[in-house]
Amino acid sequence: MKWPFHIATHLDKTIQKAVLTLKEFDKEFTANVNPADPRFGEFQANGVLPFAKKRGRNPRELAIILVESLRNIFPETDLEMEIAGPGFINFHFKKDFYLDWLKHLQDQSSLKTAGTGPFRGKVVTMDFSSPNTAKQMHVGHIRSTVIGETLCRLLEFQGARTIRDNHVGDWGTQFGILIMAIRHFRMNLEADTPDALEQLEDIYRKGSALTREFPEQLEVARKELVKLQNGDEESLTLWDQINSISYKAFQEIYDRLGVHFDHVLGESFYRDKVEDVYRDLEKLGIAEQSEGALVVFHPEHPRFKKQPFIIRKSDGASNYATTDLATILYRIKEWSLDEIIYVTDGRQQDHFEQLFLTANKWFKQLPSIKKPILRHVWFGTILGEDGKAIKTRSGDPIKLKDLLTEAIDRARIIVEKKNPDLDTNECDKIARVVGLGAVKYADLSQNRTSDYTFSWEKMLSLEGNTAPYLLYAVVRIHSIFRKLSIRPGQGEENASSPESNEEKALARQLLLFPSALEQATTDLRPHFICTYLYELAGTFSTFYNANKVMVEDSRVRARRLLLCARTLTVLETGLKLLGIETLEKM
C-alpha cells in the first residue's frame, strides 16, 4: 500500500468507503479524521460517537466493528489503530512508515505535485488590493493585498488557475472634489516629480476643506463627477493624469511586496457597461426607482427589503454597486470562471451580500450565463496600541510606503546588532526580507476576521509566532548543510527511521502539513498555515537543541539530515505560500 501526501483525507475516504460494506453503518456516517493530540497518535476519527448517538447504538461496539474491518485495509506494518474512551479511533503510525512517507517532501516541486488535486482545473478570480487612485495606499490596504496574494498562492498550489484582478477605484467620488479643486485653485499637475502623489493628496485635502467651508462647492464637485462620467474631454485628460501618477506609486508598493496582477481593470473600465446594467435590471424588474435613485430591494430578505442597494445615484452617477455588477458579468464572459473571491474589510459585508443577491437574481434570468460561486473574504481592522483603528499621531492614515520603509529600517538595526560581521549588501537583503516578512506575517498569522493590534516590537521579535522566528529556523538548517559543504537532500542515503523523541516529534509534525493546507484553504484563512509553521519551527528548535546533527554515527547523521532537509522544504514552501522570502544567513 502506498500512502498519499494527504493522509488524513486518505484515511477519511477509505473509511467512508469501507463503511458501506458494513450493515451497522450507512452513508450518513462521516469519519471525521483530524490531527490528534500527540498522546493518542497522529490522527483520530471521532465520527463514530455522533453517529452512534443518532442511531441509538453503543459507540464502542460500532467502533470495534469498524476497526476490525479496517484491519484488512490498512497494513499493520504502517499503523496501529486503537479504540479509546467512549469510541474515539486513534491512528498511530509506526516509525518505519515515516521514512517512506517523507519522500513526498523531497523538494518544493514534489511537494507541489503532491499537493495538487483538490482544485485541479478550477478557475478562480481573486479581487483584491483595490486601492483608490489619487490617494496613497495606506495601512488598510496591506491586509487585502497580502491576504489576497496568499490565497492565490494557496489555491494555485492545490491546482487552481487564479486570475488576479486589481479592481482599482478610479471612477469614484474623489474625482469630483479633485477636479473641482484643481480648477478652483488653477493648479497644474506635475506627473514627473517624486512627490506627485503627495501633491495630489494635498489638492484633495484643500478641495475637501473648501466643500466644508462653502457647501455650494460640494455641488460643483458633484457636477464635475457627472461631467467626467459623461465623457467630458478636458475632465478625462485630468483624470488620466491623476491615474498615471497613482499607478506609478502603486507599482512601487507591489514590487516591494512581490505582488503582481494579471489584470488591472479599474472601475472606469466598466463605465461603458453600466448602462446595460441599469437597463437589464430595470427590464427584468429587479431594480426600481426610489427617491430619485435606481435601487434594488430584496423583499425576501429581512433587512434588504428595506435597505436599498443603490445602483444609480439620484444625480445620475454610477457607484461601486453598479461597477461591481458590470464587473461580474464581464469576468464571467471573458474568463469562464468557477469562482470569484473578493478580499475586502468587514465593513463591506452588507454591500457584498446585496451584490451577490442581486447578481444571482440577474444571472438566473440570463440562461447563457454560468453562475460562478461568489465569496466575500473579509477581514478586521488593524488597531493601534490604543485599541483604536491605527493612525498617525496627527490622525492621518499611515502610508503603506512609510510602514514598509520603517519595517526594513527597524529590521536593519536589529540585524546589525545581532550579526555585526555581515557586509552591507547582505545586511540590506536580510533587513528587507526580515522587515517585509515581519509585516506580512503579522497580518497573515492573525485570524483574518478579528481586529488585531499592530506592534513593531512583537512582529520583529525572534520569540513567538513571528516571521523572524521562522526565518531563523530556516537559517539554522541552511547553516548545517553549509558547514558540511553539502546541499539539502544530500547525505541522507542511509537514513534510518526516527528514534529519539525529538526526531519522532519532528517527523510527526511534518506529516501534518497537508491538514494545515486543507484547513487554510477550506476557510480561506491563511493563519492556519502560520500556526502550523510556527509549531513546526518550534518542534525543529527543540530537536536542534537536543539532537546534534553533525555526529560521527553515519546512520544517525543521515536520518537527522533527512529530517532537516524535509523541515526546510516544508518551511520554505509554507513561507512561499505566504509570500515571504527566505534566507540562508541572518
Next chain:
RNA sequence: GCGGGAGUAGCUCAGCUGGAUAGAGCAGCGGUUUUCUAAACCGCAGGUCGUGGGUUCGAGUCCCACCUCCCGUGCCA
C-alpha cells in the same frame, strides 16, 4: 431598532462540522553554551473561557436571554 464581529492567563493571540487534562508568545521567576547561528532551548507560575440558563455520555465550541466594546445600516468605497 436590525445585522456582523469580538469578549479565553496581567498583555497579545490560537483553539478545525461538540471530544479526551483549554494551549502558545510576551511580561515574572529559575535553569542551559569548550557542541551545527543562545536572534535559541528547558522548567516553574499564571484561567469561574463576559454573565445566567438550556441541550447531552461530553460545551470555550451548539441554543435562549442578558452585559460590554468595535463596525455597518439610501445616494463614500
